[in-house]
Amino acid sequence: METATKEQVIVIKDLVKAFGDKKILDGFNLTVEKGSNVVILGKSGSGKSVLIKCIIGLLQSDSGSIHVFKENISQMTEDELDQARSKIxxxxxxxxxxxxxxxxxxLEFPLIRHWVDISKEEVERLVNEALENVDLLHTLDMMPSELSGGMLKRVALARTMILRPEVILYDEPTTGLDPVTSREIENLILKLQKKNHTSSIIISHDMNCVKNTADLVVLLLEGKCYIKGTYEELKQSTDENIKQFFE
Amino acid sequence: MSLVIRFKNFLDETGNIARFTGRFFSVGIKPRYEHKEFFNQCYIIGYRSLPLVGLTAFIMGLVLTMQLRPSLVDYGVESQLPVMVGLAIVREIGPVITALIFAGKIGSSIGAELGSMKVTEQIDAMTVSGIKPFKYLVATRVLATTLMLPLLTILGDAISLFGAYLGVNIRSVTSFDLFFLQVFKSLDFSDVLPAITKTLFFGFAVGIVGCYKGFNSTKGTQGVGISANSAVVLSSVLIFIIDLLAVQITELLGLN
Structure with a gap:
């Protein structure tokens, strides 16, 4: 019996990125399938944030390729990148x-920049809907400085979602938050993913976040994909490099 | 740090600023134009600077008149006070002092604002949202500083001359009409045009340096402070260099 293979939304091959003499990513490979949550696990300074900044084109890789929806991000012009970023x-x-x-x-800012012909009523509806999704409609006319850390994270999530991206890259979404708020953010990520059918790459070293959100866990070590598997598979590993994250 | 390394860093920085300026002309002035943000920056940079520029200009006119009077009295040409003050303010002191005040207020504020946006990843957030931060943040601010400084200088000169009029009337009595008649009689086109033209370049320098320093800010909050500070220092030095060049060019063109 044949099994239907899922669409590959991100394919990274032999990615290399160095700062001076220091190679941060050294032949990194990864494939993200449609609808899945991939968590990249790694120590501080292991290159997790560099990886997702390369995927979105904020950093230029030295060699290798990053295909998002079959388009090579690493060879795009600025205008082409802007187009591609509307999906990320x-x-x-x-x-x-x-x-x-x-x-x-x-929330309005990315909307009116991307969809220049959008009506005022539509902008208002989308902004209200995005804030309702994160239960923060009452903060509409507040300034960011008036909100708590958890609320800011939820607003940032609403802003990320407002352009209806098909892939979302999360850079340590629960870092600096208390366990209760972290759990809320994790649930929100899962809720919005289910609602919008998005695929995600989540950078984290918060093991609760990894456990609750990951379909696939990838360990980034010395610039390479050291191992990948489900949370449970990695948890049972006897490899010291893996075990230290679960202790 | 050795002298060679310092010189190399200086050349690096000069090259980077030149490249940043080139980017402004190649990217910043092409459509799509950010009209709303440009007018917003004109309001912040121009209108909100007016009280400070006005106050300093008024004091400058008043003090200059009070300082000049004794010397002119000694030479028996006290009646030439409005002419001397008018020429000094319109040709040199007005544009340069206004530009230096402007660099202190606006250069530092642009450096700190963009620096803070850089270190808190707000500029990256614009980029990933498909917004071109160079157009939205840099082009609008540089155009606003370039256009607002000449206007502020004209207003500053007028306020300064009014201060000078009050200064003249502290020790003697001169009518408002006579004072300004004497001032304007001594000024001609070649006094006003180069003076106002150079303020366009002063404004451009303040905007480019402030944006460059902010846009390339590093090292967290400490870096923001460094950006703001170095934006003021560098743009102030550039104002004097541009002023020096402007005098030479004016002389070459026979406008002096």
């Missing part, structure tokens, strides 16, 4: 909300 969402570790704008303006 990015949640920053620091949230990166525009602190001179209200929450409403933060």
């Amino acid at each position: 969402g990015f949640l920053f570790q620091s949230n990166a909300l525009y602190d001179s704008m209200t929450i409403r303006e933060n």
Whole structure:
């Protein structure tokens, strides 16, 4: 009996990225299938954030290829990258909300830039819907400085989702949050993924987040994909490099 | 740090600023134009700088007049006070002092604002949202500083001359009409045009340096402070260099 293979949304082959003499990524390979959550696990400074910045085109890789929806990101011009980025969402570790704008303006900003012909009513509807999804509709006219860390993360998530991306890259979504808020963010990620049928790469070293969100866990070590498998498979490993994350 | 390394760093920095300026002309002034942000920056950079520029210009006119009077009295040409003050303010002191105040207020604020956006990944957030931060943040601010400084200088000169008028009337009595008649009689086109033209370049320098320093800010919050500070220092030095070049060019063109 033949099994239907899932569409591959991200394919990374032999990715190399160095800063000076230091190779951060050294022949990294990864495939992300449609609808799956891949968690990249690794120590601080192992190159996890560099990897997703290469995927979104914020950093230029030295060699290798990154295909997102069969298009090679590493060979695109700036204008082509802008087009490709409309399908990719990015949640920053620091949230990166525009602190001179209200929450409403933060959400409107990417909308009116991307969809230039969009009506005011449609913008308002989408902004309200995005904030309702994260239960923060009441913060519409507040400034980012008035919100707590967890609320900021939820608003940032709403902003990431507002352009309806098909792939979302999360850079340590629960870092710096208390366990309860972390759990809320994890549930929100899963809820929105289910609702919008997105695929995700999640960078994390928070093992609760890994356990709750991962379909596939990839360990990034010395710039390479050291091992990949489900959370349970990796947890049972006797390899010292893997065990240290589960202790 | 050795002298050779310092010199190499200086050349690196000069090259990077030149490349940043080139990027402004190649990318920043092409459509799509960010009209709304440009007018917003004109309001922030121009209108909100007016009280500071106005106050310093007023004091400058008043003090300059009070300082000049004793010397002119000694030479028996006190009646030439409005002419001297008018020429000094319009040709040199007004544009340069306004530009230096502008560099202090606007250069530092642009450096700190963009620096803070850089270290908190807000500029990256714009990029991943498909927004071109160079157009949205840099082009609008540089155009606004370039256009607003000449306007502020004209207003500053007017306020400064009013300060000078009050300064003249502290020790003697001169009518408002007579004072300004004397001032404008002594000024001609070749005094006003080069003075205002050079402020376009002063404004451009303040904008480019502030944006460059902010856009390339590193080292977290400490880096933001360094960006703001170095934006003011570098743009102030550039103002004097441009002023020196402007005097030479004006002389070459026979406008002096």
